[in-house]
Amino acid sequence: MDKTTRQKIIAYYTSVAKKNRLLKYPCLAGMSMTLVFYYMGMHFLTNGKRYASMLFVVIFFMSSCSFSFAVFAERTGFTSAQETYSAIVETSDVSLAKLEPVDPQVEEILEEGNIVASEHDVEAETYTLDDLLEQHEHGHDVETQEEYAEAGTSAGLAFDSSDWRLVLINKQHPIPEEYDFKLGTFTSGMRCDERVIEDLLLMMQAAKNDGLNLVVRSPYRTSDHQEDNFNDRIKSYMRQGLSYMEAYKATSRVITVPGCSEHEVGLALDITSDTFIPLLQGFADTEEGQWLEDHSYEYGFILRYPSGKEYITGIEYEPWHFRYVGREAAAIMTEEELCLEEFWDKYL
Numbered sequence: 001m002d003k004t005t006r007q008k009i010i011a012y013y014t015s016v017a018k019k020n021r022l023l024k025y026p027c028l029a030g031m032s033m034t035l036v037f038y039y040m041g042m043h044f045l046t047n048g049k050r051y052a053s054m055l056f057v058v059i060f061f062m063s064s065c066s067f068s069f070a071v072f073a074e075r076t077g078f079t080s081a082q083e084t085y086s087a088i089v090e091t092s093d094v095s096l097a098k099l100e101p102v103d104p105q106v107e108e109i110l111e112e113g114n115i116v117a118s119e120h121d122v123e124a125e126t127y128t129l130d131d132l133l134e135q136h137e138h139g140h141d142v143e144t145q146e147e148y149a150e151a152g153t154s155a156g157l158a159f160d161s162s163d164w165r166l167v168l169i170n171k172q173h174p175i176p177e178e179y180d181f182k183l184g185t186f187t188s189g190m191r192c193d194e195r196v197i198e199d200l201l202l203m204m205q206a207a208k209n210d211g212l213n214l215v216v217r218s219p220y221r222t223s224d225h226q227e228d229n230f231n232d233r234i235k236s237y238m239r240q241g242l243s244y245m246e247a248y249k250a251t252s253r254v255i256t257v258p259g260c261s262e263h264e265v266g267l268a269l270d271i272t273s274d275t276f277i278p279l280l281q282g283f284a285d286t287e288e289g290q291w292l293e294d295h296s297y298e299y300g301f302i303l304r305y306p307s308g309k310e311y312i313t314g315i316e317y318e319p320w321h322f323r324y325v326g327r328e329a330a331a332i333m334t335e336e337e338l339c340l341e342e343f344w345d346k347y348l
Contacts, residue, residue, distance in 0.1 A: 009034050127190045127216040128274060129204040157328050161348045164195070165300070165326035167265070168344050171252070171314050174259045181265055183220060191220040193266035196300075196324045200269070203299035212288050217279065217320070218270035221263040230255050253316050268304065268323045284319035296322055297330035302340065309339045 013031035017024045044051060159166060169175055184194025192200070200216075207214045221229075233255050237247035262268035270279055273288035283289040284307075293303055304323040305315040325333070325340065333343050 005038065006035065009038065126277065127219070128213060129201070129208050132190065132201060132204070132216070157332075159329060159347045161344075163326070164193075165267075165324060166329060166340075166344075166348065167267070168340060169260060169262050169265065169267075170341065171257055171260050175261075175265060179265060183266055190216065191266065192269065193220075193324070196267065196269075199299040199301070199324065199327075203296060203301065206295065206299070207288065207291055210291065212291055213274040214288055214292070215272050215274050215277065216269050217272055217277070218263065220266040221261065223258055223264055226256070226261050226264055227258040230258055253310075253314070254318075256315065262304070262323050268321060269301075270320050271322055272320050279318070279320050281317055281319060284317075289319050292322065293319070297334040298327070300324050300327045300330050302330050302333050304340065306337075306339060309342075312341050313339055 009031060013027040013034075017027040164179075164181065167176070167179060181193050181195075183191045184197045185191045204214045204216075230251060233251040234244070234247045237250050238244060242250060256262070258264075271292060272279065272283050273286060276283050276286045276288065284293070292301075296302065301322040302325055303319065304321045305313050305318040307317040307319075310316055323340065325343075329343065329347075332338070332347070333340070338346065
């Protein structure tokens with residue numbers, strides 16, 4: 001300790017107090033405070049490297065730890081969903097999206113009866129075949145194209161990983177930056193990849209010819225819409241008693257992380273019926289749900305998140321979520337009971 005500096009501080013306040021006795025106690029207090037700051041300054045000066053190392057560790061922890069990301073996301077409106085997910089769930093180089101185990105409380109909330117629809121899900125518009133045919137700007141005549149809908153596939157087909165129909169989008173594989181597509185727009189507001197429209201209308205017409213009325217509930221979504229859905233579901237789970245971390249993990253099992261959703265490229269559609277509107281697993285037991293499971297592949301669509309494949313897709317069973325992959329690939333996936341991740345591992 002530098003005694004000279006200490007003695008100067010004491011001498012200064014002592015001289016002031018001697019000149020004016022009324023300042024005796026204020027000078028004593030001032031001298032004490034000055035010495036305290038002096039000692040603290042000397043302490044940090046002599047231990048600077050140690051504190052710099054501690055600061056570095058804290059900054060590193062805050063920028064990489066899942067707990068810090070979760071708190072940051074919660075306080076800022078959950079705006080960094082994809083980054084938060086990356087911090088919570090380990091990723092790998094393989095195409096399989098492993099489903100992370102959760103505790104019993106989360107499992108209970110994930111059961112069909114406990115799933116609370118987000119405000120965006122509730123407000124989602126629905127589109128029937130009549131709506132789409134009436135308002136579709138190109139006015140396709142699907143009734144005259146049934147033979148095209150029944151076209152088969154040939155054996156020994158070669159598949160290309162660059163085929164837009166087969167692009168792999170999941171939690172481990174966000175939408176490629178270079179991926180490009182054009183939206184086909186219905187005047188009612190429904191949009192999807194324009195290359196999907198023809199087969200979609202054919203499929204809906206075929207179902208109607210069999211006495212069923214399919215309803216498209218959720219076609220193309222913007223990134224902001226996907227993020228709103230994701231954040232609303234987090235909040236609904238938190239209202240049921242889950243922590244933010246638990247709610248985030250539970251949400252990632254029923255709603256794809258923003259930036260990793262097939263809805264954002266117009267290839268995925270949520271399809272139910274005019275008699276069963278909610279996006280619930282009970283749709284699988286309806287006539288429309290069973291018809292889609294049996295016939296959707298004929299029009300190039302697959303049930304993207306099938307039952308029994310949750311440990312691969314990373315998403316709970318969704319009997320309403322259909323993805324366009326093209327007729328050839330859809331036929332093979334249906335025949336061999338493959339999800340898209342398995343198809344990639346085997347054929348691409």
